[in-house]
Amino acid sequence: MAKVTLGGKEVNTSGNLPEVNQTAPDFKLVKTDLSEVSLSDYKGKNIILNIFPSIDTNTCAMSVREFNEKATALDNTVVLCISRDLPFAQARFCGAEGIKNAIPLSNFRDESFGKNYGVTLIDSAMKGLNSRSVVVVNKEGKVSYTELVPEIANEPDYEKALAAVK
Incomplete structure (x- = not known):
């Protein structure tokens, strides 16, 4: 279990992020068309x-916008934006914002x-939602970078995440 804060108040997570150099755990997530996708579907790419927590908060929305913008310059890299939001909300947001380079998944x-x-x-x-985190998985499927953002209301360190891909 890890500890983060929300507005300065301590919040616990269900565990710890995967460790660097560990094989990233596979998953099944839901795309905006309600089909499922897994980590293995992106094999051979940097991820x-x-x-x-939710696309409907300012900080979460900003992280999707930032990674969408910065992802265009990265070769063989995909950005997966993962929340507990329903795919309909994710599709609405991405459509309204013109998000084309980041893939929303639920x-x-x-x-x-989780x-x-x-x-x-x-x-x-916010019990049941995701904590703000970034995990970078390399082309070999190994974790190359993690960040559990200590204060949920803060943005992640985009530059460190992007540097882990380069």
């Missing part, structure tokens, strides 16, 4: 997992993603 159907990546918030008013 940035932008994990957050873990609303299956709790195993458990396997240690990101499920287990207390507070």
Whole structure:
């Protein structure tokens, strides 16, 4: 279990992020068309997992915009934006914002993603949502970078995540 804060108040997660050099746990997540996708579908690519509570908050929305913009310059890299939001909300946001380079995915159907990546918030008013985190997976499927953002209301360190891909 890891500890983060929300507005300065301590919040616990269900576990810890995968360790650097560990094989990234596979998952099944839901795309905006309600089909499922897994980590193995992106085999051979660098993968940035932008994990957050809800697309309908300012900081979460900003992280999707930032990674969408910065991802265009990265070769053989995909950005997966993962929240517990319903795919309909993700599609609405991405359509309205013109998000083309970041792929919205939902873990609303299956709790195993949150458990396997240690990101499920287990207390507070946000219990059940994902903690703000970034995990970078290299072309070989190994974790090359992780960040559990200490204050949920803060943005992740985009430059460190992007540097882990370069």
